Amino acid sequence: MATERPSARWLGSLARHRPLPVACGLLAVLLTLPALGAGLIADDYFHRMILLGTPDGGSAPPPLRSLFSFIPEGRQEFMMDAGYLPWWSDPGIHIAFSRPLTALTHVADYALWPDRLALQHLHSLAWLLAGVALVASLYRKIHGATLTAALAAVFFAIEDAHALPAGWLANRNGLICLVAGTGVILLHLAWRRRPSPWRLLLALAVLGVGLGCGEAAVGALAYVAAWQLTEKGTPWLRRLAPLVPYGLVVLAWRAIYVSMGYGTRGSSLYVDPGGQPFPFLLALAERWPILVLGQWLQLPIDLWLILPRVAQLVLAVVAVIVTAVVAALLWPLLRKERLARFWVLGMGLAMIPVCAAFPMDRLLVFAGIGAFGALAMLLESVGAWPWGPARGARWRRGAAWLLLIIHGPIAASLLVARTAALPLWGNIFSMGAEAGPAEPEVAGQTFVFVNGNDFPVVYTRLIRLIGGEAPAPRRVVQLGAMTTVNTVHREDERTLVITSRGGFLALYVDRLLASPERSFDVGERIERPDYLAEIRSITPDGRPSVVAFRFRTPLEHRGLRWLYWKDAELVEFPLPGVGEHVVVEASFGFH
16 A cells, blocks of 8 residues: 655645635735736826716716716716817727626725825735635635645636736636635535525525626536536436526626616727627637637637737637647546536636626636636646646646646746736837827827727826826827838828728727727718828728818817827927928837
8 A cells, every 4th residue: 555645634624624715815915916006007097087076078977887887878078079089980989888786896996095006005905815716616616625625726816817817806706706706606506405495595695796797707507517517317307497596697697787877899909799699609609619618728818909900810720729638638537527518618718797898807807717617626636736647638738747747836936927027018108198298288188099099098087087187188090000010191281191000900909999880981081170081092801091181270280289108108290391201110119
């Protein structure tokens, strides 16, 4: 009989340690402590404007209803006039999410410590601790106090995809949904093992709370469904019947959600599964494998947003291949182990609803629960411990060890690095506000960005409205994209004609506020307070390629301030003389 190694006894004792779930939560917080210095990023400024009661154009909206309503019904015209929506936006664009209970946590922050951002971030990390601890408890509930459960919990605690939810205040909803959603899964397991109507009612109530925190809570139902679908020796009707109450709660929530005016429309990056079922299926086919790629190989799938369309499709093909390899790697385990089938099916189902948004690894919070449960079981099945005999094909053992390294030390290092780098990411949004002109006359000027992007252009005005350190421009205008080469020709004293190489809206990073269903016609005119845009030429796929912008005043009028990004810096744009042109190169980066 083989003698158990000391390392095996030590790890086994650690796995049985009662406070292990809380220890995993503390480990996650320790690795994301740099978040305390992340400050405000992107949507945080929008939230601050509402929570401080300093709205732009109208009375202060109620935070619980409007904190995540970025383009609500009835505000489109004002947002177009202010320049928050570029000229290519559809007049009916609508992006509004219902997360009142999450909004309540931000209201509490601003009631207690409105200017102490480190405490607001600490609040978010408390939710991270609770979420990781509950997930670790879920692993222990299913696998017992075993090394498999402990390893899965550690993988989840050090997952680098959690950097953004942990360090971006506006993404706190993902952590709160994790807490509520994991509670739903635990309550469902308790109900199925010891049937009681009170346990079911409690699970449904927590689900309702989770949906009030954010749409991401739907991910919990992936594991509820997977648990039922993988039951052994039970007729299918009896397996599926327990899902009906959960389905009714979701249907009721969806009906209320839509009736209150929430949802998305007119964006190429967000697809409403209920309102746009066919486009969602198309998005699902492309985005689902990419999420699998990001989950299992830690690849930076967030870069999908800035890739040319051809590169995106190539990435999707690579993702399908990787998905097939992962399936082959797990197949022997899936054939034998019900719990492996549960984890993998739960992971796959959890990825479906988040395909409504463009691929980002911050969407993998719920998918990671199943992925790491399956990975821990895989490592056990091939004997990837520092003791005991190796089992299975050599390639499977090698792949398992590779995944152990990727999701162990590499993931932990990336989690720290990515959290520490959040201020750099935040600079993308604050660049315009910090680098733009700051003289007193700016308050009466329109900032005209010859090239730009929705995020830095919009936040140039928004940040200054709430910051007070420099005057906010009366409006912002974005003519072209910084991601393409633009030839700017001056036709007369009031008109600039921009020819975009490859056409406007060539990359998805420029299509957040552009409808995939909108077609442009030659001769079409679009009016804004400062100018009239006329489409003079379009690409074969219907995107504008040459657009003339006729301003209502001469271009040198003091009410217009001309800016553009050059070599990753925001500088004054040199207006060409009549009949002359300037070539503006693409600028992808920010200093």
